[in-house]
Amino acid sequence: MNRPQPARAAVFSAGSWGTAVAKIMADAGCDVVIHARRAEIADAINTTHRNPDYHADVELPAALTATTHPAAALDGADFLVLSIPAQSLRANLTAWAPHIGPDTVIVSLMKGIELGSGLRASQVIGQATGVPPERIAVLSGPNLAREIMAGQPAAATIACPDEGAAHRVQQACHTPYFRPYRDTDVIGCELGGAVKNVIALAVGIATGMGLGHNATAMLITRGLAETTRLAVAMGAHPATLAGLAGLGDLVATCSSPLSRNRTFGTHLGQGLTVAQAVAATRQTTEGVKSAEAIQALAHAHHVEMPITDVVCALLHEKVTLDEAVAALMQRPPKPER
Incomplete structure (x- = not known):
């Protein structure tokens, strides 16, 4: 009796999160090839x-x-998993596109908005x-790579307009320590993942x-409110922002010192x-890269995002730290909902 061939996944690139997802998919039974930019990294992984x-x-x-060869990584791939900086995504994909198979499902791990286009x-x-x-899925959730590499329990949402494709991705990354859920709300999942990085900076x-902790709780709560406002204005379901790709990711990123966005913000807060x-x-x-693009989306959709506005002003060094705090705390009082 012939056993079915394992699914094949090509993971671009060999960074922290890409390596973690490559491990998840290999542990789930997939044959996984990581595309690394540098030969010494590829050689080390192989040897x-x-x-x-x-x-x-x-x-x-x-x-x-x-x-290190994109064509070799993509040869026969059932899944192309992308974990590269959002601002270099378009240029890289233009080079890789000829090697993508006609049935390959692309899985995005990116949590950013393209500058200029707002896409x-x-x-x-x-x-x-x-x-x-229908062949593009998004994986997003409270997923700190270091904890996942240690085999600690985690979950995520896989969103795709085609439930069949989402189910295939779900099967390809379901392990004893990683539990994926599926959804069709791609907009909500992507905006939850992108905006939470800006809130984590704050x-x-x-x-x-x-x-103090009161300020942290305030920023997380009001950050979720402005994330939800923008996502719903752009067509997302509000419940998505209360799930793993929204609140879950926001809490993990804002709470953990393993989060690079929170760490970056801490450096700014220290002067x-x-x-x-x-x-x-x-x-x-x-x-840092996407804050301006998110602010532009908010303006285009007439959505108030005061935390995002203050973070953008700080990143462009238009206000001091004390002025940023005052800008948030001295806004006119209003109903919470």
Whole structure:
């Protein structure tokens, strides 16, 4: 009796979150190939089963290999998993698109908005590759890569207009430690993931300033309110923002020192300049890159997002830390809902 062949996944790239999702899918029974930009990283993964740049202390599954060649990674791939900076997504996909198979489902891990166009990652993917929305899924949730690499319990939402495609992705990343749910609300999942990074910057700033737990709780709660306003205005279901891709991701990102956005904000709150915080963080911080694009979406949809506005002003060094706090606290009182 012939056994069915395992699904094949190509994961672009070998960063922190990409490596974690590659491990999840390999542990779920997929054959996984990571596309790494640097030959030394690919060689290390193939020979030592470790990523020397990220999670070097964790041994990767034997079913996980690496290559620097996009065509080789995508050859026969059932899934293309994208974990690259949102602002370089379009340029990279333009080069990779000829190698994407006609039935490959693309899974976006990105939590950012493209500057200039204001497009979500799934929209950029569709434009750059010609792949229809029914073959583009989004994975989003409270997923700190370090904890997942340690096998600690986590869950996420997989959103796709085609429930069949969402189900296939769900099966391809369901492990004893990682529980995926599925949904069709791509807009809600993507906006929850993108805006929470900006709110996490604000929470980090408050933490760096020593403003206390009350301020943190206020920012998380009101941050969820403004995220939901924008998402609903753009066509999302409000319940999505109360789920894993909304509130769940927001709480994890705002609460954990493992969050790069919260860490970046903490540096700012301690008095570092934006340039100094970039140097100290040393990783892509999507909230910094996407804040301006999210603010532009809010203006286009006539949605009030005061926390996002203050974070943008701080990132452009238009206000001081004390002025930022005053801008939020001295707004006219209004009903909560």
